[in-house]
Amino acid sequence: MSVLIQRCRRCDARWFPDRLVCGSCGAASFDRVAASICHIEQVTVLADGTSLGAATVEPDVPVIVRLAGDIRAGEDVPLTDDPVAAGAVAYLPTRAEQDEADR
Amino acid sequence: MATTSIVGAGESPYTRHPGLGTTSSTVIADAVARALADAKIDPGQVDGFAVSSFTLEPDHAIDLAWRLGLRLTWLMQDTNGGASAITMLQHAVRAVEAGDATTVVLAAGDRMDMTTHQDLVARYNRATRDHLSPLPWSGPNPQFAMLTQRQMQAFGLTAEDYGQLVISQRRWAGLNPGAVYRDPLTMEDYLGAPIVSTPLRRYDCVPPVTGADAVVVTSAGGRGPCARVLAVGARYNVDDQVGDGLTTGLADLSDALWQTAGIAAADIDIASVYDDYPAMSVAQLMDVGLLDRNDVPGSLARLLDSRSVAVNTSGGQLSAGQAGSAGGMHGLVEVVQQLRGRAGDRQVAARYGLVTGYGMVLYRYGACANATVLEATS
Numbered sequence: 001m002s003v004l005i006q007r008c009r010r011c012d013a014r015w016f017p018d019r020l021v022c023g024s025c026g027a028a029s030f031d032r033v034a035a036s037i038c039h040i041e042q043v044t045v046l047a048d049g050t051s052l053g054a055a056t057v058e059p060d061v062p063v064i065v066r067l068a069g070d071i072r073a074g075e076d077v078p079l080t081d082d083p084v085a086a087g088a089v090a091y092l093p094t095r096a097e098q099d100e101a102d103r
Numbered sequence: 104m105a106t107t108s109i110v111g112a113g114e115s116p117y118t119r120h121p122g123l124g125t126t127s128s129t130v131i132a133d134a135v136a137r138a139l140a141d142a143k144i145d146p147g148q149v150d151g152f153a154v155s156s157f158t159l160e161p162d163h164a165i166d167l168a169w170r171l172g173l174r175l176t177w178l179m180q181d182t183n184g185g186a187s188a189i190t191m192l193q194h195a196v197r198a199v200e201a202g203d204a205t206t207v208v209l210a211a212g213d214r215m216d217m218t219t220h221q222d223l224v225a226r227y228n229r230a231t232r233d234h235l236s237p238l239p240w241s242g243p244n245p246q247f248a249m250l251t252q253r254q255m256q257a258f259g260l261t262a263e264d265y266g267q268l269v270i271s272q273r274r275w276a277g278l279n280p281g282a283v284y285r286d287p288l289t290m291e292d293y294l295g296a297p298i299v300s301t302p303l304r305r306y307d308c309v310p311p312v313t314g315a316d317a318v319v320v321t322s323a324g325g326r327g328p329c330a331r332v333l334a335v336g337a338r339y340n341v342d343d344q345v346g347d348g349l350t351t352g353l354a355d356l357s358d359a360l361w362q363t364a365g366i367a368a369a370d371i372d373i374a375s376v377y378d379d380y381p382a383m384s385v386a387q388l389m390d391v392g393l394l395d396r397n398d399v400p401g402s403l404a405r406l407l408d409s410r411s412v413a414v415n416t417s418g419g420q421l422s423a424g425q426a427g428s429a430g431g432m433h434g435l436v437e438v439v440q441q442l443r444g445r446a447g448d449r450q451v452a453a454r455y456g457l458v459t460g461y462g463m464v465l466y467r468y469g470a471c472a473n474a475t476v477l478e479a480t481s
Contacts, residue, residue, distance in 0.1 A: 052245045065238075091238070093237035097233055
C-alpha cells in the first residue's frame with residue numbers, strides 16, 4: 001500500500017501536488033517515488049463525520065488526506081490512493097485529470 | 104506615488120438570495136454606477152477599467168466594458184479572488200502614474216448562490232480538482248480548520264479569542280445596513296453554533312452572498328474628501344505551500360509597506376483585514392504589526408476592546424457576507440467610505456487606513472497577500 005510522489009531528478013526534492021519546475025533547484029526533470037506512510041499533524045472532523053488530516057510524507061512533503069478509522073494527530077498511518085481501501089489508512093487522491101491542453 | 108487617490112466607492116447591496124434576473128454582470132454594473140455617482144464622475148470620463156469575478160464567463164473584461172459603454176485606454180482582468188482588489192489597485196496606481204489612464208474604475212463581484220459556490224470550490228484550480236475534491240471535499244473550511252489548530256497551538260489562542268473577534272465584527276455589522284447578518288451575537292451563540300469542521304463553527308465561516316463593489320481611482324483632486332494611496336504592495340507564493348500557513352506574504356511586505364507609506368502600524372486608525380476565517384484575520388494583524396506575536400491573545404483583546412484600530416467596521420465578510428471575488432474589494436470600499444466620512448452610524452475618526460487582501464488557496468492555504476495604506480485628504 002503506497003502512493004507515488006514526484007521527485008526532482010537533480011536535487012531529490014519531493015513535491016505534492018506535481019510541480020512543473022522544482023521549487024528547490026529549478027530543474028524540470030522529475031520521476032516518482034513510492035511513499036507508504038504519512039505522519040498526521042492535525043485532524044479535523046466535518047459535520048457529516050468525515051475525518052480529514054493535514055499530514056506529511058517523508059521527508060517533509062505536506063499533504064491533505066482523508067482518514068479512515070480512529071486516527072489521531074501524531075500517528076503514522078499507511079498511505080493509499082485507493083478511495084475504498086479498508087482499515088485505518090490515509091487516502092491521498094493522486095490521479096490527475098488530464099486537461100485538453102495536456103493531451 | 105502619493106498623488107493617486109480613491110475618490111469614490113460603491114457597493115451593490117449584498118443578498119443571500121439573488122433574484123432570477125440578477126447576474127454577476129448586473130451587480131457589477133450597479134456597483135460601478137454607485138461608485139461613479141459617489142465620485143461625481145460621469146461614465147464618459149472613465150478611461151481605465153479593471154474587473155475581477157469568478158462568474159463572468161463567457162464574458163471577459165472587454166465584454167463588460169463594452170456593455171457598460173466604456174471607451175478605454177487601459178483595461179485589465181484579475182483572477183486573484185480575495186487579493187484581487189489590491190492587485191487591481193496596484194496596477195491602477197501605476198497606470199495613473201504612468202499616464203496610461205486618468206480615471207480608473209476597479210470592480211469586483213459575483214452572483215454566488217449555493218450551486219455556483221459549490222461548482223466554484225470543486226474546480227477552483229487543478230490541485231483542488233484532482234487532489235481535494237475526490238476526498239471528498241466541498242470547500243476550504245477543512246484546510247483553515249487545521250490551520251486554526253496550528254495557530255491555536257503556536258500562540259495559545261482559544262475558541263473564545265476567535266469568538267471575541269467574530270462578536271466584535273458583528274457589533275460593527277449592527278451599524279451597517281448593508282451587512283447580511285446584523286443581529287447581536289453573544290459568546291454563548293458563537294460557542295454553541297454547529298461545528299462545520301473542528302474547531303471551526305458556523306460563525307467562523309463566511310456566508311456566500313451575491314453582490315459587487317467598486318472604487319474610482321484618479322490623479323485628479325478637488326472633488327472633496329478622498330483616500331490618497333500612500334503605499335500598495337503584494338507578495339505571491341512566498342513559500343511554495345510547504346510552510347505552516349501561519350504567516351502570510353504580508354509579513355515579508357510589511358516593512359516596505361510602512362516605509363513607503365511614511366507611517367508606522369501604530370499610526371493606523373482603521374483597518375479592513377481579509378477575514379475569510381478569524382485565524383487569517385489574526386495572522387494578517389500579526390503580519391502587519393498590529394498584534395504582538397509574543398502575546399497574541401492579550402494584544403488581540405486589547406485591540407478589540409480599545410478600538411485603537413477599528414477593525415473590519417463593515418462587519419467584515421463574516422457578517423456582511425462574501426460576494427465571491429468581491430471579498431477583497433468589500434474591505435477597500437469600507438475603508439474608503441470611512442476615510443471620506445461617509446460610513447453613517449459606524450463612522451470613526453480616521454486619518455490613516457489599512458486594507459489587506461489574501462486568497463487563492465492553491466492546496467493548503469492562500470498564496471496571495473497584499474495591502475494598501477490610505478490617507479484621508481480633501
